[in-house]
Amino acid sequence: MKSLISTLAVIATLLFTIHLKAQEKQATKSLLWEISGKGLTNPSYIYGTIHMMCEPDFNIKDKTKKAFEKAEELVMELNFTDPAEIAELQKSMTSPIPLSKKLSPAQYKLLDSVLALKTGIPLKTMDQLTLTALSSFVITKTLPCTEIKSYEFEFANLAKKQQKPFGALETVKQQTEYFSNAFTDDMLVEQIANFDDYKSVFVEMIETYKAEDLNRLDKILKDKRFGSTKESDKWMLQIRNANWAKQIPEMMRNKSCFFAVGAGHLPGKKGILSLLKAQGYTVKPILN
Template identity: 70%
Template structure:
């Protein structure tokens, strides 16, 4: 059970990081971008993922495989291969106070009704989990399939097969702290009870993602049904993107890195593509 919800918590990263405003257009449709110049000995790559997708919709293009092969390292948001990080992740999904005591009776009953109706699982069975973990569980249930694929898992398998080093842009503890600052319990309750809205917009998002259209992704992510707030945008995107853009130069200085992060982190004036351009790097889409 814990391992299941660890996976679902990671999946929720995309949902919690889509509070982005399309303030700056990208010039081409691509999920894969090359970073070069500014003293780099070899180019590095940035790939925008969607953290969960039905197997029939899943695709790793030849251009992406080529970039991964040429890179020395794989860098994800979190290092899912580090045992200490997995242990920390397991701890992070467990609530210090049971939800039956943390939430008001009306909140608990409302959530229980929604989860039972939409997922077939009572909140009573999830009482020891955090609201973030339960949100992840609910979101995963919006997909119209039983076989769910993860780009991060596939990239890890690819990297291991080629004996590449696997690293991360942040720790589980840092990410958990950002979640806590970004979303109140009331906001998470509203997100969970908006099950049908999520089902609709997430289906639309997957279709747009498959088109590799970051401009349209940015436009879609302004949809109020995602539960966007200025505070969540600050902590889940602006602060994290700035942190990552500050860490990335040292990571790719002497070795080529393949960075794989949620696609919502790439576009816009606060996106990592523009932040790296601001530092003097040449950032261009890989189209073929």
């Protein structure tokens, strides 16, 4: 159980950005962008990740490896190498109130049937998990594979090999608060119940991501089956982007950083790319 909670804790904090909507089209197809100008001695880089992918689809392109090697520090949404942060994630995935008491009888029956049918696991074995953790587990099962890769984990491994330090844009406690404000229990129950809808759109989303097409990815993420709302966008996208856009300049002031965040955070008027441009930085795509 402890191992499951640990895995779900990491997945949970990564997954919810796939529900978020970008609000402005980007004409250039690239997931990797260079940040320069405004007195920076060396450029930094920002890469849009997708938080889970089947191993056969996973690929870190040469252009991304080159940019990563040039950077002096890796900065992600959270620092998954910090034992204290991982412990806090694990803690946030368990609830003092079991799901059998938290959910209505109808909700419990619905989720139990979804889990049994789609995963073969009865809900009672996950009774102490939060709905966030349960949703994370179910979403991972929508992928047509058992070997799942994560860009965040791979970048962390590369940083260790290259002896690069780690940085983070927020803490687990901050992110947990954003989740709590963004998603109600009813919303999470609906997300879990929409298993087939997630599964049907995942293939298209993966192919679009592999093509580095932020414009098309934007449209897919706006699909009503992902359940995004103005309130969830506010807490999970807009507020976080604004906070990050304040931190990023200070982080890269005296060193080159490689920022890895969910791709949904990049485009749009309130996206990271536009916010950095508004501060006077030159932000351009790296195509090859």
